[in-house]
Amino acid sequence: MTNTVIRTEQLNKVYRIGGLIRHVQINALDDVNLTVMSDEPVIVSLVGESGSGKTTLAKVILRLIEPTSGSAVVYDHLVAGPGIKPVRQQFLSAVQPIFQNPFEAFSSYRPVDAYLRLTARRIRQLDRDEGENAIKEALASVGLKYEDVRGKYPNQFSGGELQRVSVARALIPRPDIIIADEPVSMIDASLRMNVVNLFLSIKEQYKTSFLYITHDLATAYYISDYIAVMYRGTIVEFGKARAVLRDPQHPYTRLLLDSIPEVKKKWEQKQIALSDIETKEYRFAGCKFRNRCPLAQEVCSHQRPPAVKQADGREVYCHFA
Numbered sequence: 001m002t003n004t005v006i007r008t009e010q011l012n013k014v015y016r017i018g019g020l021i022r023h024v025q026i027n028a029l030d031d032v033n034l035t036v037m038s039d040e041p042v043i044v045s046l047v048g049e050s051g052s053g054k055t056t057l058a059k060v061i062l063r064l065i066e067p068t069s070g071s072a073v074v075y076d077h078l079v080a081g082p083g084i085k086p087v088r089q090q091f092l093s094a095v096q097p098i099f100q101n102p103f104e105a106f107s108s109y110r111p112v113d114a115y116l117r118l119t120a121r122r123i124r125q126l127d128r129d130e131g132e133n134a135i136k137e138a139l140a141s142v143g144l145k146y147e148d149v150r151g152k153y154p155n156q157f158s159g160g161e162l163q164r165v166s167v168a169r170a171l172i173p174r175p176d177i178i179i180a181d182e183p184v185s186m187i188d189a190s191l192r193m194n195v196v197n198l199f200l201s202i203k204e205q206y207k208t209s210f211l212y213i214t215h216d217l218a219t220a221y222y223i224s225d226y227i228a229v230m231y232r233g234t235i236v237e238f239g240k241a242r243a244v245l246r247d248p249q250h251p252y253t254r255l256l257l258d259s260i261p262e263v264k265k266k267w268e269q270k271q272i273a274l275s276d277i278e279t280k281e282y283r284f285a286g287c288k289f290r291n292r293c294p295l296a297q298e299v300c301s302h303q304r305p306p307a308v309k310q311a312d313g314r315e316v317y318c319h320f321a
């Protein structure tokens with residue numbers, strides 16, 4: 001295991017919202033230590049309720065935001081931390097994003113193939129003919145024909161089709177890893193499995209890894225090799241996806257799985273604003289889950305549970321798991 005798919009060390013991101021006098025601090029990432037090593041391509045799922053810090057982690061990895069402290073590496077690219085260099089073309093070709101809403105990822109005033117050509121030229125640095133071939137191939141691997149895409153604007157596609165175009169765009173640079181933040185949540189439920197299956201075939205065909213961020217435990221179970229469960233800016237459980245989802249050890253992972261009768265349904269996205277008590281949880285010194293936890297004891301209120309390594313290699317951040 002020599003390839004570092006992802007490694008974050010003491011990664012922190014603090015947001016301050018509100019004015020100088022009355023402000024709230026949110027530790028959107030709170031000492032996140034996540035390491036995935038693999039010589040084979042892997043799909044790592046990041047799951048957790050809304051507000052757990054998943055998008056913040058994705059944005060740090062994509063270098064869209066800087067963390068408050070700590071470091072992160074993806075496939076040999078230092079993306080945060082001391083010694084960080086300006087964004088380079090090598091990074092752009094190694095780490096590619098797919099966003100939640102494909103209609104926001106493309107401007108509605110330009111035909112989508114303009115983006116594909118731009119990616120081929122600027123990021124993969126192909127000449128015109130090579131670029132056209134790469135685009136054709138990328139579109140074919142997502143089940144689309146160049147003729148059916150050329151000259152079309154985003155509104156001429158369905159959400160599912162346009163998300164396929166974004167997947168094709170992300171493939172053109174031949175990335176080591178694709179960071180997909182809730183890529184199927186805006187897509188019609190009946191088409192989700194198509195996109196998810198597409199990720200599996202891309203992983204095999206192109207040897208591309210994925211960081212797959214989702215609310216949907218069913219698709220996470222179906223495609224992931226590893227899974228990290230987040231709660232209020234911390235990882236609570238990390239390990240092989242099947243092991244974690246079949247036999248969860250952290251009380252929060254258990255709660256998530258219990259709140260759905262089978263691993264087939266998606267849990268409700270909590271869109272409502274967090275109450276004051278909940279925003280306090282982000283700053284808890286001890287375990288952030290303690291107020292909701294059936295196992296909580298005194299120690300949980302002042303001591304952050306360390307990663308307890310289990311026989312199967314998983315890490316469970318709980319004093320009592």
Ligand SMILES: Nc1ncnc2c1ncn2[C@@H]1O[C@H](COP(=O)(O)OP(=O)(O)O)[C@@H](O)[C@H]1O
Nearest residue numbers: 015017026028049050051052053054055056057
């Ligand atoms: N730009 C921002 N400014 C202030 N707070 C933010 C910002 N982005 C995210 N947050 C807060 O950080 C926490 C984690 O958010 P996010 O990473 O989007 O979580 P998730 O993707 O798991 O829903 C949330 O409480 C969110 O409100």
Ligand SMILES: [Mg+2]
Nearest residue numbers: 054055056182
């Ligand atoms: Mg998010």
